[in-house]
């Protein structure tokens with residue numbers, strides 16, 4: 001495999017702040033790679049080190065000259081996703097861009113590197129990342145709003161986690177136990193409450209990022 005970018009053991013400190021804490025990176029030539037992470041993760045510092053505009057305290061880099069590095073390219077959510085600047089140069093060659101937006105990373109990148117607190121937490125294709133985090137999301141919508149509390153209690157007892165509730169009243173909670181769905185149906189039945197939506201789905205990349213970085217969505 002031919003790498004357009006290779007880096008190993010990158011460390012960069014700014015006083016007491018550790019911007020990069022031992023980053024290893026390989027970017028395959030011809031691919032679009034997103035460095036995805038929350039504010040302060042070290043994304044800009046990593047790009048600056050790769051562009052040789054910032055000297056790392058430790059580590060090494062090898063970057064081929066035609067590589068396009070984009071730091072948080074702005075994407076207008078109202079615009080056609082096909083117009084995304086991070087997507088555009090994809091046809092031209094190797095691109096490495098940074099973003100805080102999982103949707104932009106998923107839309108534009110072949111591979112995603114999740115960076116947080118100066119460390120690579122995970123990397124892979126978007127679908128791989130979702131599978132790696134494991135588990136699914138259970139979603140339940142009460143038939144009548146009055147049953148929300150009862151269903152919330154049942155979900156909390158069954159999963160050990162308090163479900164999130166969105167503006168539309170949909171309750172969601174991470175699910176790792178494959179028997180959860182049938183157990184839930186029995187409990188709802190016994191409690192005499194009904195749901196007009198009930199199912200399991202893969203986590204979104206936002207939920208994956210929140211699970212990896214421990215940050216609220």
Ligand SMILES: Nc1ncnc2c1ncn2[C@@H]1O[C@H](COP(=O)(O)OP(=O)(O)OP(=O)(O)O)[C@@H](O)[C@H]1O
Nearest residue numbers: 014017018019038039040041042043044045046100
């Ligand atoms: N020139 C600097 N002087 C001091 N601290 C810095 C400097 N540049 C970065 N840092 C610190 O290093 C850490 C990583 O910053 P960096 O800008 O690389 O993160 P980021 O992931 O690009 O964040 P954002 O998404 O907000 O742009 C932060 O804690 C930041 O405060």
